[in-house]
Amino acid sequence: METVYTLCNVDRGVPEVWGSVFDLRDLITSAVKLADGKTLPEMDLPLKDRLALREFLKKVQGTEIEKLLRACGAL
Template sequence: MEAAYRLLGVERGVPEVFGSTYDIRVLLEATTRLRDGETLSLRGPAKLRKWLGRKLDTNEIGELLKDAGLIGEE
């Protein structure tokens, strides 16, 4: 787009590109809105839920889910 603007002599800045189609943060936020802001509830045995909760606390996936509001702060 910048090359085309220069060739045509257009005196305008190139608009910023926002790749929301593939941005996981945007997709998680959309999921939160579809769930009306409710957090996800983990099903299964308590031992498995506890293990999964510890795993989510120590990695980036858990951080993304918390930021999107899909899982609560524990």
């Protein structure tokens, strides 16, 4: 874009690229919205999945993953 703007004498800055498709924060936030805003513990899951979720939450407790999930509204 910068080359085209230069060749065409366009006096405008090149817009910044935002890779939200690959940004985990956006993906987690979108997943929460798709689940009607329910957090992981609030979701109506089968027993097997609830037990797996409980183990997962124990393992990520106090880590950056837990902070990320909380910041995105998944916990």
